[in-house]
Amino acid sequence: MxxxxxxxxxxxxxxxxxxxxxxxxxxxxxxxxxxxxxxxxSQIYQGYPRTITDSGGRNVTIYKPVKRIITLTSDGAEGVRTLGAVDNIVGVTEMINKDGKEYF
CATH class of the missing domain: 1.20.5 (Single alpha-helices involved in coiled-coils or other helix-helix interfaces)
Structure with a gap:
């Protein structure tokens, strides 16, 4: 070699x-x-992970409770209000902000 x-x-x-x-x-x-x-x-959250289907038909897995929500539409704001999660909202669009009394 x-x-x-x-x-x-x-x-x-x-x-x-x-x-x-x-x-x-x-x-x-x-x-x-x-x-x-x-x-x-890591923490263990009862009932998680959860898999949901978004409006685009995609499956999304959520591994822990949602703590911060940004809603872009009045329908989304209404859904968040219905679920009793208004305290988790950290951002909204200008239109929802003007008419906020209606949703919150």
Whole structure:
């Protein structure tokens, strides 16, 4: 074997070793996340996750209670009022702001 072949084989071995170790490391991280390794940063919410279908027909998963709501339409404001979540609204459009008495 000449010097170039030895260098090529060594380079391939290093690349393979790096790939294997990297995959093992990432696999370990994913397992920790799935098992809830970071419990100090997570809370369990009863009844969650919830999956809803939005007005565009897309499924959206909500993992914890909604704390901040921005409503862009009067229909949305009416829905939020009906659900009793008016205190969670942090933003509305100018039109709703003018007629806010009607919704809130």
């Amino acid at each position: 000449n010097k170039n072949q030895k260098i090529a084989i060594a380079a391939v071995c290093i690349i393979l070793l790096t790939a294997i170790l990297g995959a093992t490391y990432l696999g370990g991280i994913m397992e920790q996340l799935e098992l809830g390794e970071f419990n100090e940063d």
